[in-house]
Amino acid sequence: MKKPDMKEARKRQQKEIKYTKYKTKSNKFGNNKTYFVRTYGCQMNEHDSEKICGMLESVGFKKSEDIEKSDIVILNTCAIRENAHDKVFGFLGVLKHIKDTVNPNLIVGICGCMSQEEVVVNELIKKYKYVDFVCGTHNLDNLLTLIEQRIQTNNRQIEVLSYEGDVVEDIPVIRESKYSAWVDIIYGCDKFCTYCIVPYTRGKQRSRKKEDIIEEVKQLKESGFKEVTLLGQNVNAYGKDIYNDYNLANLLSDVADTGIKRVRFVTSHPWDFTEEMVDVIAKRENIMPYIHLPLQSGSNKVLKLMNRRYTKEDYLKLYNSIRKKVNNSSITTDIIVGFPGETEKDFNETLEIVEKCKFDGAFTFAFSPRENTPASLMKETVSEEEKMDRLHKLNEIVNKYSNIANKKLEGTIQKCLVTDVSEKDDNKVCGYTENMKLVNIKGPKSLIGKIVEVKIVEAKSFSLDGEYVK
Numbered sequence: 001m002k003k004p005d006m007k008e009a010r011k012r013q014q015k016e017i018k019y020t021k022y023k024t025k026s027n028k029f030g031n032n033k034t035y036f037v038r039t040y041g042c043q044m045n046e047h048d049s050e051k052i053c054g055m056l057e058s059v060g061f062k063k064s065e066d067i068e069k070s071d072i073v074i075l076n077t078c079a080i081r082e083n084a085h086d087k088v089f090g091f092l093g094v095l096k097h098i099k100d101t102v103n104p105n106l107i108v109g110i111c112g113c114m115s116q117e118e119v120v121v122n123e124l125i126k127k128y129k130y131v132d133f134v135c136g137t138h139n140l141d142n143l144l145t146l147i148e149q150r151i152q153t154n155n156r157q158i159e160v161l162s163y164e165g166d167v168v169e170d171i172p173v174i175r176e177s178k179y180s181a182w183v184d185i186i187y188g189c190d191k192f193c194t195y196c197i198v199p200y201t202r203g204k205q206r207s208r209k210k211e212d213i214i215e216e217v218k219q220l221k222e223s224g225f226k227e228v229t230l231l232g233q234n235v236n237a238y239g240k241d242i243y244n245d246y247n248l249a250n251l252l253s254d255v256a257d258t259g260i261k262r263v264r265f266v267t268s269h270p271w272d273f274t275e276e277m278v279d280v281i282a283k284r285e286n287i288m289p290y291i292h293l294p295l296q297s298g299s300n301k302v303l304k305l306m307n308r309r310y311t312k313e314d315y316l317k318l319y320n321s322i323r324k325k326v327n328n329s330s331i332t333t334d335i336i337v338g339f340p341g342e343t344e345k346d347f348n349e350t351l352e353i354v355e356k357c358k359f360d361g362a363f364t365f366a367f368s369p370r371e372n373t374p375a376s377l378m379k380e381t382v383s384e385e386e387k388m389d390r391l392h393k394l395n396e397i398v399n400k401y402s403n404i405a406n407k408k409l410e411g412t413i414q415k416c417l418v419t420d421v422s423e424k425d426d427n428k429v430c431g432y433t434e435n436m437k438l439v440n441i442k443g444p445k446s447l448i449g450k451i452v453e454v455k456i457v458e459a460k461s462f463s464l465d466g467e468y469v470k
């Protein structure tokens with residue numbers, strides 16, 4: 001058994017990162033068995049689930065939609081806020097019931113960021129005896145061995161490393177979409193924002209080699225993908241750990257050179273976002289004009305407490321530069337309210353910046369203390385009620401501007417990558433504009449997989465209605 005240790009996880013440079021290749025298993029121990037995976041976290045977590053599916057299917061497991069009839073259920077968890085925890089523990093209760101009643105042989109496994117948390121794993125060991133294995137984020141490539149050992153020995157398997165694993169290439173993936181693909185470019189995060197658990201659950205910054213990324217994109221293009229989204233907790237730090245003179249601007253350029261129709265990237269940290277990067281985004285046709293640029297707070301005092309390393313003035317300068325240089329850009333953000341020490345005045349400064357920036361959209365959160373982070377040791381000064389009140393006020397303004405941004409598109413022609421049948425209406429299809437607005441499109445299903453021109457007829461709060469033009 002290897003349990004997580006949050007103090008160890010804080011350390012950096014404990015071990016040289018090795019670049020290795022996935023070791024394929026020849027034993028098809030999943031033949032005639034089925035699996036079910038549930039994902040709780042961010043885009044990186046979603047992409048990890050695609051790897052989990054890929055590994056399971058490589059040894060014969062088949063995907064199932066029915067948990068009660070599955071042989072194995074894996075929860076790919078997120079630790080970012082307390083409510084992510086609550087959802088997982090709630091669902092574990094459901095799985096226990098299934099094991100107690102209809103499917104006693106069901107194997108239940110936990111992967112993802114919660115598995116890296118000491119308190120969580122200790123609780124699972126003590127109180128959740130029916131959880132059969134826990135596999136950390138750094139050794140995900142060893143998942144099949146843990147499952148096989150669990151099946152062979154009937155003993156519970158717990159393997160979580162508190163130092164960074166290697167960068168493992170060629171892990172099999174089963175992608176959710178046939179047209180738009182996630183591509184990891186950098187793992188981990190070294191920013192240590194004081195509220196955030198990610199540097200502990202994902203370890204230090206580790207960039208993939210540029211050749212491996214470019215090769216993956218080329219192969220995706222050849223197999224018909226129209227879009228790639230480059231992934232990292234802070235993509236703008238790409239390359240810093242392994243190259244002296246190659247950064248995200250260079251990588252974006254090289255990925256654009258592959259000729260793939262659309263290139264996206266998430267998430268950006270304003271601190272590492274250089275003008276050179278803005279220029280590449282502005283210049284290259286196939287780099288999409290959509291940037292998610294988390295602000296977190298509009299108060300310099302709070303930004304400092306958060307260890308965000310920029311001031312609101314720095315943020316505005318970068319924001320304005322992107323708006324000026326990148327045509328038809330859309331910019332979204334993340335904001336936390338109720339950080340320890342955030343006064344009414346600080347909160348109003350956040351509202352002021354939101355009024356200035358008129359974001360296309362924002363994800364807004366109430367501060368949630370996370371295990372072992374510096375902010376969890378700060379005295380909470382904002383009551384839960386006040387946090388909700390601030391969230392509500394902020395959301396009103398955020399929604400106002402996202403509506404205005406959507407309204408501006410009414411009557412225009414937008415290029416959309418059509419990816420699916422519309423969730424709202426079976427007779428429509430849906431897709432995203434270049435600047436990442438969801439459009440429900442009146443048009444035939446044969447459009448799926450194509451980039452087409454769409455006339456925007458009506459803006460709704462969270463999507464647009466459009467008609468296929470050509």
Ligand code: SAH
Binds near residue numbers: 196197232268269366
């Ligand atoms: N790497 C990204 C953020 C990933 S987490 C970045 O640096 O921007 C996504 C968002 O969750 C963060 O931007 C932040 O707004 C929010 N978040 C992270 N930790 C939080 C916490 N402890 N409480 C509330 N919100 C949090």
Ligand code: SF4
Binds near residue numbers: 189190193196198269
């Ligand atoms: Fe968390 Fe900050 Fe890293 Fe984003 S940049 S993952 S918020 S520590």
Ligand code: F3S
Binds near residue numbers: 041044045113201
């Ligand atoms: Fe959650 Fe881990 Fe992503 S904490 S947001 S799944 S990196």
